[in-house]
Amino acid sequence: MTELVLPQHTNAIGTAFGGVIMSWIDICSSIAAKRHCGHVSVTARVDALEFKAPIKVGDVVRLTARLNAAFKTSMEIGVRVEREHAETGDRALCADARTTFVNIGDDGKPCPVPPLLAETDEDRRLAAEAVHRRKRRLAAKGSS
Numbered sequence: 537m538t539e540l541v542l543p544q545h546t547n548a549i550g551t552a553f554g555g556v557i558m559s560w561i562d563i564c565s566s567i568a569a570k571r572h573c574g575h576v577s578v579t580a581r582v583d584a585l586e587f588k589a590p591i592k593v594g595d596v597v598r599l600t601a602r603l604n605a606a607f608k609t610s611m612e613i614g615v616r617v618e619r620e621h622a623e624t625g626d627r628a629l630c631a632d633a634r635t636t637f638v639n640i641g642d643d644g645k646p647c648p649v650p651p652l653l654a655e656t657d658e659d660r661r662l663a664a665e666a667v668h669r670r671k672r673r674l675a676a677k678g679s680s
């Protein structure tokens with residue numbers, strides 16, 4: 537997903553407002569979830585959101601989402617936010633996050649997510665890490 541940072545997206549010092557970037561992360565994740573499931577999905581969770589470098593007014597921003605793992609009715613999505621240098625096309629990582637989306641059926645309830653095919657070692661690593669995070673989250677929930 538590509539966006540242009542306009543004055544209405546900025547804070548008092550002329551850099552992109554965090555809430556706008558968060559909204560773009562949500563939209564980009566939602567598109568990835570919808571492409572995978574063919575259905576509407578809702579945001580259940582946002583984790584590990586980190587703003588690593590400022591993005592200035594006039595910058596082109598590129599967001600990339602990928603499904604890390606598909607569970608029963610939910611999926612973990614990783615999003616990278618990069619600033620694109622207008623003249624050179626060079627990209628720099630400015631923010632990243634992980635989101636969890638839940639696939640919603642026609643009855644308005646969570647419904648199964650199609651399996652995710654892991655094709656590369658990187659795919660398998662990302663999926664295994666997501667499974668581990670989910671186990672930790674569920675264990676923490678169970679003990680609270």
Ligand SMILES: CC(C)(COP(=O)(O)OP(=O)(O)OC[C@H]1O[C@@H](n2cnc3c(N)ncnc32)[C@H](O)[C@@H]1OP(=O)(O)O)[C@@H](O)C(=O)NCCC(=O)NCCS
Binds near residue numbers: 577
């Ligand atoms: C997300 C939501 C649909 C889950 O519904 P629910 O009745 O709690 O459903 P379940 O308990 O059966 O959970 C369904 C799945 O969501 C996951 N889930 C629910 N809450 C979660 C959370 N806070 N973090 C991560 N995953 C979560 C569960 O682990 C489960 O995953 P699985 O099927 O892959 O094992 C519901 O909480 C909701 O509608 N929340 C509001 C969503 C919203 O308005 N988002 C903003 C606008 S898009």
